[in-house]
Amino acid sequence: MRILFYCQQTSARLSYILDFLGKQINADFVITSDEAFFTGTNTVRINYSSAALHANELHVQPHSLLFERSITPQKTDCFVWNNLTAFFKTGGDIPFDVFAASFYLLSRYEEYMPHEKDMYGRYAHTNSLAYKENFLQQPLINLWIQQLQQLLEEKFTSFHHYKNQFTFLPTYDIDIAYQYHHHPWWKSLLGFVNDTRKKPSQWLARATVLARVKKDPFNTFDWLHALHRQCQPKPVYFFLVAEKRGLYDKNLSPHNTAMQLLIKEHYEKYTTGIHPSWQSGDDENILKEEISILENICGKNVTVSRQHYIRMNLPETYRRLLSNGITKDYSMGYGSINGFRASVASSFFWYDLSKEQPTTLEIFPFCYMEANSFFEQHLTATQAAEELQQYAAIVKKVNGLLITIFHNHFITTQQEWLPWRNMYADFVKSICGDQ
Template identity: 35%
Template sequence: MILVYTHKITPRIRYIFKHLLTRILLIPVDFTSKVEEFVAHNGPKLSYTKTPLGGEFFIKSNPLLFEQGVNDLEITLNKWDEVPCFFSTNLKSAIPFDIFAASFYLVTRYEEYLPHVKDVHGRYSAEQSLAYKKGFLEKPVVDIWAYKFLKLLKEKFPEYECKTRTYNYISTIDIDNAFAYKHKSLIRSLGGFFNDLFKFRLLNVLYRLAVIFNLKDDPFDTFQKILRLKKEYNVKTIFFFLIGDYTTFDTNVSASKSKYRLLIKQMGDYAKVGLHPSYFTMEKAKLLKKEKERLESITNSPVKSSRQHYLRFSLPETYQHLIDLEIEEDYSMGYASNVGFRASTCTPFYFYDLDFEIQTPLKIFPFALMDTTLNDYMKLTPKQSLGRIRDLKNEVQAVNGTFITLFHNESLSDYLRWKGWKRLYESMLKVANS
């Protein structure tokens, strides 16, 4: 256990010290604001305040963790060895930056509470983030800082031994369209048929007819392959099913279709199943509740995990809605346009609500990359994509973090825009597990 002295113990201090010390470094932590208690403590200890008490391991504190609410902060980026960092300290401090305040800024998504221009889907865009602007989006800098801090702490307390966590991998699959052609309503099937015909997409027309008349398998029905690979590579896999009503942005098979309901139940027998709340649930809490209850009626079990469709969420409102519905885990923390670490950490963390200044029970699982980001936004080939995947995985493995990827059942289909991408998922599993 490490004892932290600070002149004022705030919820922010408890939250971020526990993330860095306990969740990343597996070191239990306690706090005191009494000098005599700190002096009497025999084990590892550090002071986090404005001036050192004596010759202890001292970190000069930035005011951020003693404030409330959100202010427009001026951030100057420098380097700690080769790693980008900010909130510099002084010569008396054992480390050159207040990594706890800097980590709080990044992990809580502080900047997303500040005024910003939303993208076409009402999302906070990667391009506005500090990590993107300063070129560290593809590095889990919070975890890197924590391990640099640990090295100095061990030099100060060489007799102290702490555990080391292990790297792990989670594959998540979003089911936006369970089937390309099967089990759609007659109106949708006819509409799609004539649309393809009108645009002279004759191969699509033939493929559609072959699937509807059971001459070919539906191209998006890749579920047995995903389950086979899950078993072969012993991968933890989570399926997020979109079951909202049909809209321009929500085009899945109707949740009233027995074949779709059966598919959800079958996947639930072999893997974890979560909710993929539809496009408009970002601002409609009642719609979110309706979809959660709909999925629970299919699986006959409580829904505890969720990922927003189109990664549409707004802080803190969307997360507050999830908490109200007793959702325990959210997997939406990432960008659609860029790979990397939106919260600059590859360690699952609890959502800290800056409106109410409390740590909430909602656990956030940040993902590092998405198949549509690689293909649609970054315009990479499957070979180039595997290189980026390997780089991100190496960054996570270097800090023994949790590597989370987001793929869709469609990208294993080798059909339409996914032509040539069929083998990438398996190649990624090999890389992630190596």
């Protein structure tokens, strides 16, 4: 599908957002500043200028954002359009600049402005427009795109409504592969001492696992393999391979034989990526070392990542990943609340606002992490199941990409976690049955 797009000037920002939108509706935007050519060509047309040019066009009056070359505070007064939140009010057939508003959200423009950090030094979700205006739980850009397609269909009989395919992509962060097995002897001994003093009931659990009478509780990998075989999704695993333990990095040593075998097993079956440690956020050399460690274990280049604790800051984190060979990142979401951080349920390429250029780093946004439901939102497994189903429903509505995060230690058979394990199994079976 070809869409003729008239504008009096162009920019890297405009080209970027049209490229994204074109992929979403399976269309090629042909930009022209020739008014006679635009009005004289009988095709699907969008006029992106202040004045109407033709009776048969979709007219969108532009906001200034896409033609600016600086990062400055923007007025984002919100209003309701077709039951959806909108901002950057202008005029024409659509009462706001859907292209500029989409760019604002997708580029994470607001994260480049001065803002408060949360307790982990991350961009606090409470700063975001989506949170303040209550659309964090919506893939708003995808919903806008649906409305745009509908308007084009009404204007042009030659325009065919394109539907993406709904996709469920389960992902897993392996922060601590085993609770008791394969740890250094001194750590196991210290664990027994602490159990005796603080958790006597856990002493027996540790002993039976180390004696190989029972399976390690965190070893849920075979269970996940069976679940995947039954439902046939294409999961992605992220391994934490910090060499030095820290306050937030408590993984097994990447030089541990059992750990290396586990990583190799997953690399052979699934997409496997790096889970850059908390420490690597302070030192790019550590990031390089961790990627190198994972590459040596796998025997191949590592190009996929997700930040541990979702510790990221723009543009520094993404630039570091790019300079270290990462081409796909799954960190776009909040580690403090579930929702659509970039207001989208589709992958997209990161636009480096500071350099005013698109990049080759493809971003895969997640909207749900079980740790947010439990630790931050204080939900029960039953309530979390309802929340997860709500996200699935809205992503299905836009035929988008549903990415979830679970941890191996959250889906164990231990009494306190068994409801979460059952909830997740039921969800995966139901969602895969609908695809």
